[in-house]
Amino acid sequence: MAERTVIVRLNQQQIELVDRAVARGAAADRAALIRRALREQAAKSSRRGEAR
Amino acid sequence: MSARSVLFEWTMQPGTGKAIELRAGRILRIEQVEGRQCVDFNCFNLHDYKEYMHCGRTRTVHGFNPSKGSFLWSAPPRERPLLYILEDTVGRNDVLFPRCSAYLYESAYGFDAHTNCQDIQAEAQREYGLTPDDVHDSFNLFMCTEVTLDGRATITRQESRPGDFVDLLALVDVLAVPNVCGADVMRTSNFALKPIKLTVFQASEADMAAAPKTPILKSQRTPQDFRNATIKSDRALVRDHTYVAEFVNTPILVEDVVVTLSADEAAMFEAIRLPSYEADDGAALRDILFTWWEENFLGATESGAPAIGSP
Numbered sequence: 612m613a614e615r616t617v618i619v620r621l622n623q624q625q626i627e628l629v630d631r632a633v634a635r636g637a638a639a640d641r642a643a644l645i646r647r648a649l650r651e652q653a654a655k656s657s658r659r660g661e662a663r
Numbered sequence: 664m665s666a667r668s669v670l671f672e673w674t675m676q677p678g679t680g681k682a683i684e685l686r687a688g689r690i691l692r693i694e695q696v697e698g699r700q701c702v703d704f705n706c707f708n709l710h711d712y713k714e715y716m717h718c719g720r721t722r723t724v725h726g727f728n729p730s731k732g733s734f735l736w737s738a739p740p741r742e743r744p745l746l747y748i749l750e751d752t753v754g755r756n757d758v759l760f761p762r763c764s765a766y767l768y769e770s771a772y773g774f775d776a777h778t779n780c781q782d783i784q785a786e787a788q789r790e791y792g793l794t795p796d797d798v799h800d801s802f803n804l805f806m807c808t809e810v811t812l813d814g815r816a817t818i819t820r821q822e823s824r825p826g827d828f829v830d831l832l833a834l835v836d837v838l839a840v841p842n843v844c845g846a847d848v849m850r851t852s853n854f855a856l857k858p859i860k861l862t863v864f865q866a867s868e869a870d871m872a873a874a875p876k877t878p879i880l881k882s883q884r885t886p887q888d889f890r891n892a893t894i895k896s897d898r899a900l901v902r903d904h905t906y907v908a909e910f911v912n913t914p915i916l917v918e919d920v921v922v923t924l925s926a927d928e929a930a931m932f933e934a935i936r937l938p939s940y941e942a943d944d945g946a947a948l949r950d951i952l953f954t955w956w957e958e959n960f961l962g963a964t965e966s967g968a969p970a971i972g973s974p
Contacts (some may be wrong), residue, residue, distance in 0.1 A: 612926045612927075612933070613926055613929065614923060614924065614925055614926055614929065615923070615924045615926075615928075615929040615932075616921060616922070616923050616924070617852070617921075617922045617924060617932070617944045617945055617948050618919045618921055618922070618944075618945050619919070619922055619945045619948050619949050619952065620918070620919055620920075620945050620946075620949070621917065621918055621920060621949065622915050622916060622917050622918075623912065623915070623916050623917075623918070624912060624915075625949075626918055627954070628956065629920075629952075632956070632960070636797035641669045641919055641920045641947075642921065642922045642923070644952070645922045645948060645951075645952050646922060646924065646928060647899045647922065647955075648792045648951055648952045648954075648955035648956070649924070649928055649931055649932055649935075649948065649951055649952075649955075650928065650931060651959075652935055652951050652954065652955050652956055653932075653934060653935050655958075656934065656935045662958050
């Protein structure tokens with residue numbers, strides 16, 4: 612599968628939540644936080660699949 | 664360590680209720696005399712009746728059957744614990760069902776006058792100047808309810824025994840109003856009306872220490888924070904022509920975050936995205952983001968109040 616660009620639309624309240632996580636060091640920036648969330652949720656889903 | 668001392672005792676006879684000034688640091692014990700009797704309960708801030716117990720908030724935090732260790736919360740925007748359930752020897756109380764009413768008994772049973780919790784509450788509250796419209800959604804002690812698989816709430820018989828009790832510790836000054844549920848032709852109290860004993864204690868140091876601390880937050884607003892703090896004294900609703908809307912955080916503005924997914928990440932995205940978003944990639948990825956955030960950062964304190972200090 613090729614590289615892909617996704618545009619995530621967030622309102623100012625959602626941005627605030629994301630920015631607070633970034634400020635705490637959860638990721639380098641907003642996009643990186645979203646990619647981290649994706650990877651961790653995929654890993655969790657994969658573990659659930661293996662458990663079954 | 665101090666012991667509890669008895670300050671007041673009262674027996675509610677069937678068909679009655681009792682409004683009690685319960686100061687912070689006092690305990691109201693609601694006790695079965697013969698057993699198997701439901702007690703409906705209302706509660707107001709003694710110094711501002713517009714703050715009252717909110718069953719919706721309480722059931723959201725503590726579930727459908729609040730018991731020992733649960734708080735009875737006031738309605739937003741005050742949203743603070745008014746009472747703490749210090750002890751509960753049965754553990755079956757209800758915040759699903761509304762109070763029974765005269766309408767119920769007339770429409771379903773043909774009684775045009777019948778004991779009912781709305782009218783009993785209203786009569787008990789009248790001692791403090793409240794009106795029938797001030798009766799709020801009821802906390803139903805000793806009431807056994809269930810939710811069926813098809814989503815309906817049902818009432819089952821109860822098994823409380825003589826001497827079973829619930830102890831409510833006042834965290835602020837309240838007007839506590841229990842009443843003997845008027846339902847004698849339902850399963851609520853096993854088809855009979857029985858007396859209920861009330862005792863008010865001065866809480867001991869150990870009692871006070873048993874109640875967990877809950878956070879005090881900026882969002883817990885009082886009338887001094889209200890744009891309109893004046894209680895309406897007439898009944899008709901008339902438009903305020905000077906009104907200018909001031910909704911919080913409006914206008915809602917949106918911003919686009921461009922996310923470049925690697926090939927591996929794109930494959931992960933396709934594997935876990937929710938089908939309900941169909942071709943809307945942005946909405947699907949946003950859902951993943953906030954689901955992740957919820958699972959990692961959203962918590963609850965032991966008191967059941969929302970966590971604070973979240974990212």
